[in-house]
Amino acid sequence: xxxxxxxxxxxxxxxxxxxxxxxxxxxxxxxxxxxxxxxxxxxxxxxxxxxxxxxxxxxxxxxxxxxxxxxxxxxxxxxxxxxxxxxxxxxxxxxxxxxxxxxxxx
Amino acid sequence: xxxxxxxxxxxxxxxxxxxxxxxxxxxxxxxxxxxxxxxxxxxxxxxxxxxxxxxxxxxxxxxxxxxxxxxxxxxxxxxxxxxxxxxxxxxxxxxxxxxxxxxxxxxxxxxxxxxxxxxxxxxxxxxxxxxxxxxxxxxxxxxxxxxxxxxxxxxxxxxxxxxxxxxxxxxxxxxxxxxxxxxxxxxxxxxxxxxxxxxxxxxxxxxxxxxxxxxxxxxxxxxxxxxxxxxxxxxxxxxxxxxxxxxxxxxxxxxxxxxxxxxxxxxxxxxxxxxxxxxxxxxxxxxxxxxxx
Numbered sequence: 320x321x322x323x324x325x326x327x328x329x330x331x332x333x334x335x336x337x338x339x340x341x342x343x344x345x346x347x348x349x350x351x352x353x354x355x356x357x358x359x360x361x362x363x364x365x366x367x368x369x370x371x372x373x374x375x376x377x378x379x380x381x382x383x384x385x386x387x388x389x390x391x392x393x394x395x396x397x398x399x400x401x402x403x404x405x406x407x408x409x410x411x412x413x414x415x416x417x418x419x420x421x422x423x424x425x
Numbered sequence: 426x427x428x429x430x431x432x433x434x435x436x437x438x439x440x441x442x443x444x445x446x447x448x449x450x451x452x453x454x455x456x457x458x459x460x461x462x463x464x465x466x467x468x469x470x471x472x473x474x475x476x477x478x479x480x481x482x483x484x485x486x487x488x489x490x491x492x493x494x495x496x497x498x499x500x501x502x503x504x505x506x507x508x509x510x511x512x513x514x515x516x517x518x519x520x521x522x523x524x525x526x527x528x529x530x531x532x533x534x535x536x537x538x539x540x541x542x543x544x545x546x547x548x549x550x551x552x553x554x555x556x557x558x559x560x561x562x563x564x565x566x567x568x569x570x571x572x573x574x575x576x577x578x579x580x581x582x583x584x585x586x587x588x589x590x591x592x593x594x595x596x597x598x599x600x601x602x603x604x605x606x607x608x609x610x611x612x613x614x615x616x617x618x619x620x621x622x623x624x625x626x627x628x629x630x631x632x633x634x635x636x637x638x639x640x641x642x643x644x645x646x647x648x649x650x651x652x653x654x655x656x657x658x659x660x661x662x663x664x665x666x667x668x669x670x671x672x673x674x675x676x677x678x679x680x681x682x683x684x685x686x687x688x689x690x691x692x693x694x695x696x697x698x699x700x701x702x703x704x705x706x707x708x709x710x711x712x713x714x715x716x717x718x
Contacts, residue, residue, distance in 0.1 A: 355456060
């Protein structure tokens with residue numbers, strides 16, 4: 320089962336506000352289970368051990384920013400992403416509709 | 426507590442058996458308020474899963490039937506029936522205080538992240554950064570050691586990286602923000618990265634020469650305002666080239682500190698070179714097995 324991890328980029332406005340708000344609103348309105356964090360950058364800076372649990376055991380779709388940034392943020396926190404089963408959906412480039420379509424089970 | 430330390434409080438919004446689900450709008454407002462205030466939130470639902478509990482402080486919120494909260498091992502439980510998002514946030518703040526979890530910091534998490542698929546360990550960034558953000562690990566591999574020393578909104582070290590291997594995920598433009606690195610990015614960065622060319626030789630020697638020239642000029646001209654204007658002009662040019670915020674330029678260490686740091690960096694580099702040379706010299710010749718014979 321694929322889990323969902325949403326990053327709110329709370330400490331800066333790197334992700335367009337209207338995209339992240341719309342994605343979160345529709346996630347909340349859906350029946351989907353998800354984990355949401357205030358800011359992956361902040362967690363990475365603190366090497367938060369919680370980053371490990373967020374991406375372990377099974378496939379995960381990470382709704383955040385650029386895949387290269389997300390990959391190395393996890394690595395920097397000592398929680399490297401598994402090679403398989405991780406998909407990053409980039410709210411800096413995609414619309415809310417595209418993100419939500421990407422969250423649909425295939 | 427350091428601004429990069431401490432565990433967040435995880436808030437679990439429970440809507441399963443024994444509780445009433447929140448209307449979608451209330452759920453959104455509550456989760457949004459919690460995220461804006463630094464909390465980690467999980468919303469379990471039938472047919473899906475969330476991250477496991479990991480011993481970090483946890484608060485379970487729900488609209489429990491009859492208002493009675495079920496005991497959950499390792500977690501605080503609160504009934505939020507009738508509470509607005511402010512009320513939910515208040516409950517979470519109270520438990521955060523009680524659990525000694527990390528509070529929201531006024532720190533924008535701004536620090537370099539290394540793309541090790543691209544980094545060649547050339548140490549240009551380590552030598553360039555004046556705030557000791559970078560270091561090396563026990564294997565002499567470049568690492569980011571002091572994230573909180575990094576100057577907010579300053580991406581200068583990424584501009585001197587010849588491989589475009591340094592990311593600042595919150596930066597406005599690619600590829601520094603993590604966007605895909607294109608050939609034209611490498612060429613563009615290459616035009617800026619050659620510090621030697623930029624400053625006419627060794628960076629620290631250049632600074633020393635410049636400082637010495639300035640002193641000479643200063644002593645002959647005795648014109649403080651002219652020297653100050655020249656310094657301002659140079660810093661402005663450097664800031665423009667590397668996109669360094671003014672406040673960072675204003676907080677640069679003194680010329681003496683820079684010189685001292687340069688000496689330390691040189692000594693470290695020489696020691697590293699000597700160590701790697703020793704390893705090469707003492708490495709025995711490959712065995713027949715290693716040669717695959």
